[in-house]
Each structure stands twice: as structure tokens, then as C-alpha cells.
Amino acid sequence: MPAIVDPNDYTPKYYQLVTILRERISSGELLPHQPIPSERQLEDIYSVSRTTIRQAIDLLVRQGFLYREHGRGTFVSPQKLQKGISELTSFSEDMRARGIEPGQKILELKMAVPSEEVRQRLELPADQDEVLFIERLRLGDGVPMGLMTSYHVLPEGLTLDREGLEAVGSIYSLLQEKFHLIATEADETLEAVLATPREAGLLQIAAGSPLLLSVRVTYSQYRRAMEYVKILYRADRYQYFAKLTR
Amino acid sequence: MPAIVDPNDYTPKYYQLVTILRERISSGELLPHQPIPSERQLEDIYSVSRTTIRQAIDLLVRQGFLYREHGRGTFVSPQKLQKGISELTSFSEDMRARGIEPGQKILELKMAVPSEEVRQRLELPADQDEVLFIERLRLGDGVPMGLMTSYHVLPEGLTLDREGLEAVGSIYSLLQEKFHLIATEADETLEAVLATPREAGLLQIAAGSPLLLSVRVTYSQYRRAMEYVKILYRADRYQYFAKLTR
DNA sequence: GACATCATGTGGTTGTTACCAGTATTATCG
DNA sequence: CGATAATACTGGTAACAACCACATGATGTC
Structure with a gap:
């Protein structure tokens, strides 16, 4: 060598x-x-x-x-269990890194006019009046892990339906290949909440069970917001890892 | 200039x-x-x-x-609300960064023989048989924010009582000034849990309320574990922020 | 023997130079 | 006029040199 x-x-x-x-x-x-x-x-x-x-x-x-x-x-350095998991990862990457096979069940997918909250989070320009809305149940090894609600900023004129998404695999790869948009950074907040009856039903747990709520805004290499994602994780199946440095 | x-x-x-x-x-x-x-x-x-x-x-x-x-x-880069908060901070620093005045009420403080779980987390050598145990109620602007349980590895021979801690201000500054031990890295996990009756009483919330549980192992500049800290945060008063990069 | 001193090895900082690899504008050619 | 080529920027990689700051062990002195 x-x-x-x-x-x-x-x-x-x-x-x-x-x-x-x-x-x-x-x-x-x-x-x-x-x-x-x-x-x-x-x-x-x-x-x-x-x-x-x-x-x-x-x-x-x-x-x-x-x-x-x-x-x-x-x-x-002594090898830690978790490598550098304060990296920006998709749900699928996160699951695979944990040795779990990711899956999903799309509940809804449509172009929609964003609410004021979503507009602010995504710092939408005035001429952008529609975003892609997806609600899906996220699975790990076939069982429900979390409920994901996401809003995606698509380049002008582009829309996407359920067949289109399944054909292209992931939204990220589509945006990267066609428009050179790459997710490079994200701001995330985490908090503990209780499951509403609807959420409990979808996640197959009792209403009032604890859930870990992740709210994330992802930015492109040009520092423009490109998606706003909420995930409600089942607390009994998901822990969040972070590596902190001084 | x-x-x-x-x-x-x-x-x-x-x-x-x-x-x-x-x-x-x-x-x-x-x-x-x-x-x-x-x-x-x-x-x-x-x-x-x-x-x-x-x-x-x-x-x-x-x-x-x-x-x-x-x-x-x-x-x-466009300035985000939260600066680079994936940095290693103490509870006090974290609170001050949020514009909240930190405080504490010490519930218990003693040298104790660690449980096997604590031994493993701290990667304790065989000749280390006692660690400093502290349980305290953490306050923000005077009201309960969380319940903190911590185990600290002290240099051989050193002990610390309540008066000693209050005299020196913080354990970190003591370890740094006397032994040049500096916290440089930490692994943290976050999950959602429900408050037990005891926790609910101390935190002045209803039993069964959601709590954000942070479990952290802090490492020195020599990559040796120096403390193991659990904090149960009131979900209605605390959110965790992270900045992720690719 | 205890202690200060020095030599040597380590990473940390800084300057200089050169060229490569993308991007955007301008000039040029067909 | 439109496509292409040249060129003049940008950051990215790399080598070489010199010196500083810190840690450690050997050396010398009291």
C-alpha cells in the first residue's frame, strides 16, 4: 500500500x-x-x-x-454504536441504517393550495400557489412506524400523481436528476405529543399513547426551502439519535 | 477595516x-x-x-x-431562527440561548454505587466503584421545565457534596479547572414517554401527560465517558431543535 | 533526589505558488 | 441570427516551506 x-x-x-x-x-x-x-x-x-x-x-x-x-x-476514536447520525437522511435511509426494511402506504397525494402556516415554513414566493401534498403511513418491517405529512415545492409547471411517484421511486431522485435540486440542510424540531383517535387508529395504538413529533424543513443547495415534513412516530418503536459536538 | x-x-x-x-x-x-x-x-x-x-x-x-x-x-446563507443548535450545551446554556432564565432545585445528591446499566453507559473501569448521583428539578423562569437525573464520573478520590457544588457553580467548570477535563462530544437519544404519577407531581402536570425524554452520554476530549444524563422535559414547555446537514 | 532546562517530536498557523474544474460572459464563426 | 469557441472569472486540490505552541522525556544542576 x-x-x-x-x-x-x-x-x-x-x-x-x-x-x-x-x-x-x-x-x-x-x-x-x-x-x-x-x-x-x-x-x-x-x-x-x-x-x-x-x-x-x-x-x-x-x-x-x-x-x-x-x-x-x-x-x-472508540467506535460508537451510532456513527454520525446527525446527518440529513430520508425516512427510508434512516430505517435502513437501523436495519429495518422501510415501506409506505399512501393515504393521499395531490396538488394543493398551501395554508398560511405551510407558506411561511416554505418561504413561498407570491407566484407559487400550489404545492404537492402527501399523507402516508410509514412502515418498518411491515408494521406502522409513523404517520408522515409532507408538502413539497415543485419546479414551475411540474406536477406529480401517485403513478408518477411510484414510477420515479423517490421525489428526491426526481428533483435531483431533472432539476439538479439536492437536499443539503434541514432544520428539525422534536416534541412529545399524545395520539388523537384518528392517529391512534392509523398507527394501531391506543388513543392517548405517546408519539414523537418531528417537524422538518429541508433546504436545497441554494438554501431555498424545498419541503416541509411532519412525522408522528410511535414512541414504542422509534428513538431519535443525535451526535453533539462542542 | x-x-x-x-x-x-x-x-x-x-x-x-x-x-x-x-x-x-x-x-x-x-x-x-x-x-x-x-x-x-x-x-x-x-x-x-x-x-x-x-x-x-x-x-x-x-x-x-x-x-x-x-x-x-x-x-x-439566509439566517434561520435557530442558529447552529446541534451543539453540545448544558441545560443552563440551552435555556439562556432560548431567552429563559435557568434554575434548579436539587432533590438528591450523593456518591453512589452505579447500577449495571449506568456502568455500561459510562464504560466504567473495574476499579471505579462510585459515581456522583444527582437528581434535580430544572426550572425555566422559575417554573418546572424538566426532571434531570445524572451520573458523573469523578477523578479518583474526588467527591462532592451539595455545598461543594453550589460553591463551585457547575461540575463542568470544576472538572475543567482542576483536571482539564472538557466535554467535547455527546451521544443523545430522544423519545416520547408518559409521565408517571411521581414525575407528574414534581413537574406539576397531570399524570399521563406527554414528556420528551433525553438520554445523553457526554465524552471528554480523550473520548472517555464522563457523565450520563436523563432529562424528562415537559412537552408543553420544551421543543428540541436540530440542524441537519448532508 | 527534586527541580529547572533543553531537545525533540507532535499538531497548528500562515504564506506562496501552481494548476484543475466548474460557470458565465464575450467574441467569433457559420 | 444562432450555435460555438475562447476567455476570464469562481472555488477546489496540491505541493513546499517556515515558524509557532504544546507535550514529553532526557539532561543537567542544585
């Missing part, structure tokens, strides 16, 4: 280095709290400059794989 | 630049979605190298104040 430089590899050197180091960590070659080679040593080992070494280590530190101590060295 | 370089200022140049740019943003001089000067222009304006410029911009991008577009420029 000497010098990196795969001439056929178009990925940046620093990122090749990230991959190599992460592999050496997850393979168990580098153990928790043990130092990795110093930056000067890594220069020789992989024949890249310290600039590139530091760029790679910076990323791994931010991802929580390594930690630095000034004057002492760079060390391997 | 020409060159930076305050010779009396010990803070790094890139951080001085971060402060300057953040000020220019929050003052409204640089408006959302407007480009900031290019990296080459900033070199001339502040008489620092592009290395330093990029280091400052990197930090501001990670903090959510700016976003970059390859080939186009660097732009100001």
Missing part, C-alpha cells in the same frame, strides 16, 4: 487517503485511543504533502473517526 | 477573519444569497493569504453562515 496516485482514479488524493485510513481503522488495524502515524510520517508513507494529509485527517476528525491532541498526536 | 494583524491579539488570523465576516453578515451588510468577495479579493482586502481566507470560510460554511458554489462564488 505504498504511494496512492491511481492515475485512473479521478477522486482527489485527500479523499483516497480518507478511504484508506477509514479502512485501516474499521479493519481493527488501528485500535481505539492508539495514535496513528504522525503527519510527517504519513507524508513519507503515502508520498503526499502534509497539506493533503491534514485535509484528510480534518475530515476524519469531523466525522468522528479520529481526535487530535496538540503536541501529542492524532488518535483513533 | 484594512489589514487584520492586531499584534496584541493572540487569536489566529483565520479566526479574527471569521469574527469580522460573521459581523459583516449579522450586521446586514452582506445580505442572504448575495456573494461575498471572492477569495482572491479577500486576500487583498485583509492582506492575508488565500490559505487563511479559505480556513476562515471553511469554518463559516460548516457553521452554516455561508455556502459555496463551485465556479460561481461564496454566498451568505
